[in-house]
Every structure is written in C-alpha cells, then in structure tokens.
Amino acid sequence: MAKYRSITEMAEEIRDEALDNIEYKGITLRELCDKLKSNEYVPVVRGEWKPIFKGADTCECSVCKREGFSDSDYGFIATPYCPNCGAKMDKGE
Numbered sequence: 001m002a003k004y005r006s007i008t009e010m011a012e013e014i015r016d017e018a019l020d021n022i023e024y025k026g027i028t029l030r031e032l033c034d035k036l037k038s039n040e041y042v043p044v045v046r047g048e049w050k051p052i053f054k055g056a057d058t059c060e061c062s063v064c065k066r067e068g069f070s071d072s073d074y075g076f077i078a079t080p081y082c083p084n085c086g087a088k089m090d091k092g093e
C-alpha cells in the first residue's frame with residue numbers, strides 16, 4: 001500500500017503535480033516560475049502621488065517627478081498607475 005518511501009518524496013510529487021496542473025492566466029505554475037527565473041517579468045515599481053501646486057492643485061509622481069493627469073472639469077485624477085513612467089501608485093495605507 002505504501003507508495004512513497006518518505007514524506008519528502010510525497011511532498012515532491014505533490015509539488016510537481018501542482019506546478020504542472022495549476023494554471024494562472026493560461027500558463028502553468030511551472031512555466032510561470034521559469035519566466036520569473038528568466039527575468040521575463042520586470043519588477044513592479046511603486047510610487048505615490050505627491051501634492052504640488054502648479055497654478056492649481058495637482059500631484060507629481062514620486063518616481064519620475066512628472067505631473068499626473070489633470071482634467072479641466074475634475075482637476076487632478078489619482079490614476080492607479082503613473083501615465084508617464086508606469087509606476088504603480090500606492091494609496092497611502
């Protein structure tokens with residue numbers, strides 16, 4: 001009845017099955033891990049909107065220091081990503 005010689009062997013088989021059978025956005029976890037190891041994905045840069053005054057109240061990106069998106073009707077719009085450098089904006093936790 002005993003199929004495994006050790007807990008480690010059983011854990012490794014479970015891990016291998018999970019890596020090959022669990023998919024995320026159309027690729028398996030094993031493929032995802034390989035992509036991460038090969039640096040195919042770049043790390044997410046995080047920033048935040050810093051209030052500045054430039055004729056009107058607006059905000060600049062803490063990463064690239066460029067002004068965020070403003071609209072004549074709504075004023076500054078705190079977009080979730082910087083439209084200039086792509087930094088992901090944290091909402092002050």
Ligand SMILES: [Zn+2]
Nearest residue numbers: 061064082085
């Ligand atoms: Zn930016």
